Amino acid sequence: MAAVLEQARSAEVPVGGAFLFNDVGSVRITTPELFTEEQRLYLKTALQFSTEQVLPQAEKIEAKDNALLRDLLRRAGELGLLMIDIPEAYGGLGLDKTTSLLIAEAMSLQGSWSVSFGAHTGIGTLPIVWFGNDAQKQKYLPRLATGELVAAYALTEQGSGSDALGAKTKAVLSPDGKEWILNGSxxxxxxxxxxxVFVVFAKVDGDKFTGFIVERGTPGFSVGPEEHKMGIRGSSTCPLYFEDARxxxxxxxxxxxxxxxIAFNILNYGRLKLGAGVLGGMKLQLRNALLFAQERKQFQTAIVSFPLTREKLARMTTLIHAVESMTYRTSGLVDAVLAGADxxxxxYSARLIAAIEEYAIESSIMKVYGSEALGYVADDAVQIxxxxxYxxxxxxxxxxxxARINRIFEGTNEINRMLIAGMLLKRTMKGTLPLFEVAQAVDEDVAAGRLPKARVQDELAAEEQAAENLKRLAIYTLKVAAETFGAELEQRQEVLATVADIVMDAYALDSMVTRTRQAAVDGKLDAVRVAxxxxxxxxxxxxxxxxxxxxxxxxxxxxxxxxxLAKVARLELFTPYDPVELRETILQAVEKASGYPLSAV
Known part of the structure; x- marks a missing residue:
C-alpha cells in the first residue's frame, strides 16, 4: 500500500486516518514505554491523589456531597492537576496532550469524580482557553487553574442533544447594547x-449559534434541582434556566x-480524552476482579483457577492493552504535530485546535471503542x-x-460511528486520503490472488498480515457502499456503522502489533504482549x-x-492458535503484577 500513500502523509507526521492506508509499523508511534520521566511523575502523582483522597471518599461522593467534590477539585488544583491544559501565561502549565490524557486516566478510578474533574478541566475550561479573548482568559483561567472557580459546560437541551445546532435557547442584544439577554433552558x-462559570450556547437573534460565559448569580439565571441518575450518581447534574438573564x-x-x-472542537478533544478516561477504571476493575477471584472459593477451589474465570480476566487485560495502545498513539500524533511550536x-490555540481536528477520526474511535471496552470489562468483573x-x-x-454513561457522553456511539466512516469519505473527496485508489488496488490484488505479506517475519507476522487484511476489508466495503449509494450513503447507517467497527479493529490491531515490536528488547518480543x-x-x-x-x-x-462476498472471503485469514496457552501467558503476568502487567509507573 505504501506506494499509493504518499499523498496521505504530511511532511513529518501521518495525517488523520492514514493508519488505514499505511503499512503496519511504517511509522513509529507513541506508547507508554516511551513516556518521559516527567510524564510518569505526573501520572504517579495523579494516581496517588485518586487512590488516597478520592477512593476512600467514594461513598460520600455517591451520596451527592457536592461540598466534598468542590473541595477535592481545590485539592487537585493545589497539586497542579487542574492546570495541565491552561497556558503558563494564565496560571497554568501548558503541557503536552499525552500528559493531559495521563491525568485523565488517573482520575478515572471513581466514576462520579472522573466526570466532575473532566467537566471542569475539559469542556468547562477549554472553551475559554481556546476561544476566549485576553481579558476573559486573565479573568477566569488563573482561578480555574487552582480550583478557586469551578467550570461547567451547557450545550444539551430537551430537544437537542446529538443535534447540537437545534438548540432553542435564544440571545438578543439589549437596546442599550451593553448586555446579552438569554432565554431558554x-x-x-x-x-x-x-x-x-458556565459556557453556554444560545442562538443570537434566533439563528446564530453562539457561545457565552455565564457566571453564577447572574440575574435571571437559575439552577434547577439535582437529577437522580442510574450511574455517576455522585456527580452534580442539574438543568439550567434563563429568564431574561442579563x-x-x-x-x-x-x-x-x-x-x-467551539462546541465541535471541544467535543473532538473530549472524545480523545474519554479513551484515556476509561483506562484507570478498567485497570482498577481488573485488579479488583482478580483479587476477588483469588479469595472467593467454590468447591474448595479459588475461582481464579477456573478456566472460564481466567478467560474473562485475560479478555479484560487484552482490551485494556488495546485501548491503551490506541489512546497514547493518538495523543502522540497530536503532540508530534505541535512539536516545536511556540x-x-x-x-498557538488555532494550531492546537487544528491538530486535534486532524485526528478527529482517531478521537471518535477512542470514544466508541474505549466506552464499549469499559462496558465489557465492567460486565466481566460483575460476572466474576x-x-x-450486585x-x-x-x-x-x-x-x-x-460505565454506562460513557457510550452517551461526547456524542453518542451511534453518532461517532457515523463520523468515523463519514470523515474517511469526506477526506477522500478532499484528496487527503486515497481511499478509492487503494480500494481499486485491493480489488485488483484480490482478483489476482495477490494478498498482503508481512513486512517483518517474526512471531507477529500473522497478526501484521491480519491487520493489513482488516484495513483492506474496511476500504473495499466502504468503496462498494459509496459507489452503490452515492450521496445517499449518509442515510445508510447500518452500513456506515459496520464499516466503522472494522476500522476500529484495524486501528487496534495495527497499534498493538506496532507497540509490541517497538517494545522488543535486543530483538526479542515480549511473550505477554504477543499473547x-x-x-x-x-x-x-x-x-x-x-x-x-x-x-x-x-x-x-x-x-x-x-x-x-467471494472477493472479501479471500482476505479472511485464520491462523491456528492455542487459546489455553494465550490465556495462561496473559494470566500468569496479571497474577504476578496483581493487575494489569504493563504499568507505566
Missing part, C-alpha cells in the same frame, strides 16, 4: 450545582454565529463477582452503573469478516453480492 449539566456584552465567547466551532504565539457483584458493598456494582495481540487478532478477524458480509448484504444484491 439547558439539560443534564455536569457540575451545575456548584459551578461558578449577560455582560464582553462575555460573548468567540464570535457571533461561530459557536459550532506556545506563547498568538496563533457473582452475586456479590451488592452495593462491592465497588464493582457502582462501576457497572457508572494479547494474538488473542485480539483472532477475535477481530472473526467479527470483522462477519461485519463486512453484513454490510455488503445491506448494499448489493444478486450476482454482484456473490462476487463481492
Amino acid at each position: 439547558k439539560l443534564y449539566i455536569t457540575n451545575a450545582a456548584f459551578a461558578d 449577560i455582560p456584552r464582553e462575555n460573548l465567547l468567540g464570535e457571533v454565529g461561530k459557536g459550532h466551532k 506556545k506563547t504565539a498568538a496563533d 463477582h457473582g452475586g456479590a457483584g 451488592i452495593e458493598e462491592y465497588p464493582v456494582e457502582r462501576a457497572y452503573r457508572d 494479547m495481540t494474538r488473542q485480539y487478532a483472532t477475535e477481530a478477524n472473526v467479527q470483522s469478516y462477519a461485519r463486512a458480509r453484513r454490510a455488503l448484504c445491506a448494499t448489493v444484491k444478486g450476482d454482484a453480492l456473490k462476487e463481492h
Whole structure:
C-alpha cells in the first residue's frame, strides 16, 4: 500500500486516518514505554491523589456531597492537576496532550469524580482557553487553574442533544447594547450545582449559534434541582434556566454565529480524552476482579483457577492493552504535530485546535471503542463477582452503573460511528486520503490472488498480515457502499456503522502489533504482549469478516453480492492458535503484577 500513500502523509507526521492506508509499523508511534520521566511523575502523582483522597471518599461522593467534590477539585488544583491544559501565561502549565490524557486516566478510578474533574478541566475550561479573548482568559483561567472557580459546560437541551445546532435557547442584544439577554433552558449539566462559570450556547437573534460565559448569580439565571441518575450518581447534574438573564456584552465567547466551532472542537478533544478516561477504571476493575477471584472459593477451589474465570480476566487485560495502545498513539500524533511550536504565539490555540481536528477520526474511535471496552470489562468483573457483584458493598456494582454513561457522553456511539466512516469519505473527496485508489488496488490484488505479506517475519507476522487484511476489508466495503449509494450513503447507517467497527479493529490491531515490536528488547518480543495481540487478532478477524458480509448484504444484491462476498472471503485469514496457552501467558503476568502487567509507573 505504501506506494499509493504518499499523498496521505504530511511532511513529518501521518495525517488523520492514514493508519488505514499505511503499512503496519511504517511509522513509529507513541506508547507508554516511551513516556518521559516527567510524564510518569505526573501520572504517579495523579494516581496517588485518586487512590488516597478520592477512593476512600467514594461513598460520600455517591451520596451527592457536592461540598466534598468542590473541595477535592481545590485539592487537585493545589497539586497542579487542574492546570495541565491552561497556558503558563494564565496560571497554568501548558503541557503536552499525552500528559493531559495521563491525568485523565488517573482520575478515572471513581466514576462520579472522573466526570466532575473532566467537566471542569475539559469542556468547562477549554472553551475559554481556546476561544476566549485576553481579558476573559486573565479573568477566569488563573482561578480555574487552582480550583478557586469551578467550570461547567451547557450545550444539551430537551430537544437537542446529538443535534447540537437545534438548540432553542435564544440571545438578543439589549437596546442599550451593553448586555446579552438569554432565554431558554439547558439539560443534564455536569457540575451545575456548584459551578461558578458556565459556557453556554444560545442562538443570537434566533439563528446564530453562539457561545457565552455565564457566571453564577447572574440575574435571571437559575439552577434547577439535582437529577437522580442510574450511574455517576455522585456527580452534580442539574438543568439550567434563563429568564431574561442579563449577560455582560464582553462575555460573548468567540464570535457571533461561530459557536459550532467551539462546541465541535471541544467535543473532538473530549472524545480523545474519554479513551484515556476509561483506562484507570478498567485497570482498577481488573485488579479488583482478580483479587476477588483469588479469595472467593467454590468447591474448595479459588475461582481464579477456573478456566472460564481466567478467560474473562485475560479478555479484560487484552482490551485494556488495546485501548491503551490506541489512546497514547493518538495523543502522540497530536503532540508530534505541535512539536516545536511556540506556545506563547498568538496563533498557538488555532494550531492546537487544528491538530486535534486532524485526528478527529482517531478521537471518535477512542470514544466508541474505549466506552464499549469499559462496558465489557465492567460486565466481566460483575460476572466474576457473582452475586456479590450486585451488592452495593462491592465497588464493582457502582462501576457497572457508572460505565454506562460513557457510550452517551461526547456524542453518542451511534453518532461517532457515523463520523468515523463519514470523515474517511469526506477526506477522500478532499484528496487527503486515497481511499478509492487503494480500494481499486485491493480489488485488483484480490482478483489476482495477490494478498498482503508481512513486512517483518517474526512471531507477529500473522497478526501484521491480519491487520493489513482488516484495513483492506474496511476500504473495499466502504468503496462498494459509496459507489452503490452515492450521496445517499449518509442515510445508510447500518452500513456506515459496520464499516466503522472494522476500522476500529484495524486501528487496534495495527497499534498493538506496532507497540509490541517497538517494545522488543535486543530483538526479542515480549511473550505477554504477543499473547494479547494474538488473542485480539483472532477475535477481530472473526467479527470483522462477519461485519463486512453484513454490510455488503445491506448494499448489493444478486450476482454482484456473490462476487463481492467471494472477493472479501479471500482476505479472511485464520491462523491456528492455542487459546489455553494465550490465556495462561496473559494470566500468569496479571497474577504476578496483581493487575494489569504493563504499568507505566
